[in-house]
Amino acid sequence: MKIATFNINGIKARLEAVSTWLGEERPDVALLQEIKTVDEGFPREAIEDLGYRVETHGQKGFNGVAILSRLPLEDVVRGLPGDEGDEQARWIEATVIGLKAVRVVALYAPNGNPAPGPKYDYKLAWLARARERAAELLLQEEPFVLGGDWNVIEQDTDAARPEAWREDALALPDTRAAYRRLINLGLTNGLRARHPEPGLYSFWDFQAWAWEKNNGILIDHLLLAPQAADLLIGAGIDKDMRGRTKPSDHVPVWVELDA
């Protein structure tokens, strides 16, 4: 079961790029972020025609996540628990029925800038809620994958220019600490389990020739429960997507599981 995460930065602008990618890479499951549309605005038929089931959790203009799957989906749940007043669409779960059942989450963590401030407070609270949900899922002792744009630069080697991010909400010590508290529940970073080397990135800014200068950061991650890490076969980044026509500023990151 190949599971990819991809922040597409708007499905309306990215339908062609996403369709081409699905056809070439054939992920069994695609966890999408920043669909930037309400559910009714998602081009469901176009994706279904490619052989994918579609489950969305959208909102108007910003955010929004989706799960695309060539395999059956069960028990779809929308929203991250822990704050009834949170109206931002950043979390959707489903169980994928492959050779084994795998619970997957498509998530879009808050950016959090400017920090300090209310947006940063929301980010830290959101990461704490994600940790609580992960702890709940771990109690079930079944395979799961938390895939998405975590908006966290885990360590300086995940940025081409770490000094440029030192004061940024993506790399501040409190951000890294909140992320580590989640990882330390016992989750495995699928890409890093196979590729620990520096210089791997999943985002390059649209501005200032970031792509041309390879000024990137790694912030899109698939975090595996122990029962999913046991099934890990391989992992990678579809880096070439960033150099194509009308790209997203993110590229897909994927894992292959024996499931």
Added chain:
DNA sequence: ATGGCTATATGTTATAGA
């Protein structure tokens, strides 16, 4: 700090992204 690119909707400008 400024600057600058992209997407969306609030739409000939503002907001958010990272």
